[in-house]
Amino acid sequence: MSPYRWSPTPSPLSPRAQEERSDWDHVFRQWTTLLQQQFPEHLAYLVWDAPRIHALELVADEIMPQYPDWDPALAPVLRRAWINRLTGLGPLEDLLLDETVSDIMINGLDAYVEQGGQITPVAWPIHDVDEVADLARQLASRAGRQLTTENPLCDAILSDGSRIHLVLPPVSEVPEITIRRASGTPLSLEDYFRLGSLTEALWDDLRARVVARQNILVAGGAGTGKTSLLRLLATQIPDHERLVTIEDVRELNLTHRNTARLESRAQWPVHRLIIEALRMRPDRIIVGEVRGGEAWDLLEAMATGHPGSLSTVHSGGDALKAIKRLSRMAMYQTRPIQYDQIVAHALDTIDVVVNVERAADGHRHIRAVSEIVEGTIRSVWEFRS
CATH class of the missing domain: 3.30.450.90 (Beta-Lactamase)
Incomplete structure (x- = not known):
């Protein structure tokens, strides 16, 4: 038996009621279009609390009179019906x-x-x-x-x-x-310690590597906390450095003052944005997640004057599997180069691989940290349950 309660199915509408609802459906769609054009920030929520509803009511009062043949006498009823439609799912x-x-x-x-x-x-x-x-x-x-x-x-x-x-x-x-x-609020360093996802000694090591401008790759499966950890690592970048972040969908929301935020579109894929980022005088480039041929562009950026860059990759297993996964994606962009050459290039460019995982009970934690020295992967830390 589901714990969720559902409203009963409404009774069928009469033909006249169906016609009236169709008319108002058209008006509601017109109002919604105007709202999206003029006040899009008031629409982008899953759940509305009282202050959000009140703000939506205020902008509704500005939108509704813009419709032709507007009857102010109907305002209270139509505003309530329209807002119920906007906020209800x-x-x-x-x-x-x-x-x-x-x-x-x-x-x-x-x-x-x-x-x-x-x-x-x-x-x-x-x-x-x-x-x-x-x-x-x-x-x-x-x-x-x-x-x-x-x-x-x-x-x-x-x-x-x-x-x-x-x-x-x-x-x-x-x-x-x-x-x-x-x-809600992104996980803080204290949250990581409290949840057992990170130890103080390991954090001191990772923080030092960020400050030392080592190139760091966070690897893990879906829902393992890659983005959360990437965000936490980025908080240790010194304030005087300039960052350019590149994402398919904006999730990082870094508070670093000098940050340029790029978001890909169909005509502006991530690999193109990495090229554009190189022209924006970045100290570091942060790619939310590498998913395709842009892996090559990121490796080139890391290797040619932008050390200390960060990214994530969807990959299970250990550090070597993450490097191989990154290299296979890089081949989409550089077919003339042999796979073994790309792997060698990745091993020369990436300094640290952090593997994260989610346990069967839903607990997310760092599983392993590896450093790469002169093309050789060496274990720095491993999770012990």
Whole structure:
């Protein structure tokens, strides 16, 4: 029995009521378009608290009179109906309000949540995939994106830090919604110590390597805390240095004063942004995650005057597997160069590999730290349970 309670299915509307709702649907869509154009920052949340609702009411009062044939007498009722539509996500509401839920995964009519590192199915009172597609489109609009059959993919970060990934047919068989809830305040160094994810001696070693401008690669699987650790390491970069961060979707949100933040788009992929970053007088380049041929551009940047750069790679196993994974991706950009040559180049360029993992109980921690000296990988630290 699911712990989540769902509202009962509403009674069918009369033909006249359906016609009136259709008319107001059109008006609501027009207002929403204006809101996205003029006040996009008020849309990008998963859950609204009272201050956010109040701020939305104020901008609604500015938007609504812009529509032709506006009747002020209807303002209170229509504003409430419109805001309910903007802020509500139907069957997702209870899941989003449950603070123990870290991830939500919707596969068409099937729903799953992750709580405490465990994924379990939950009741999902939707019986039509078109309703799921509508939810996906509504989530995309909160990120200022449009989700259509011609543009069926959306990967975005909302203002509250939550990450959404949305897929519509024909790319997927059914609408797919993946939500990673924002964890609130980023983990502090004290949090890492308290959770046992990091020891003080290991942190002293890693901090010294950041200050010494060693090139560091953080490797691990999905949900292992790569970005969180990368963010923590970046806090140790001296204030006088200039940083350029490059991400597919902005997650790092570094507080370093002299930081230029670049975010990739279809016409501006990460490998192109790394080239642009080299022209921005960076002391260090930080790539949120290397996923393709940009691995070669990052290695070149690290090797040619930008030591102390940081990045992550999706890779399980040990340091050598991470280096090999990075090298295989670099081949997408440099086909004339042999794989063994790229591996050797990576071993000459990367100074430190930090492997992170998530245990069966959901606990995330550093599994191993390795240094690379003259092309040889040497273990510095290993996790002991």
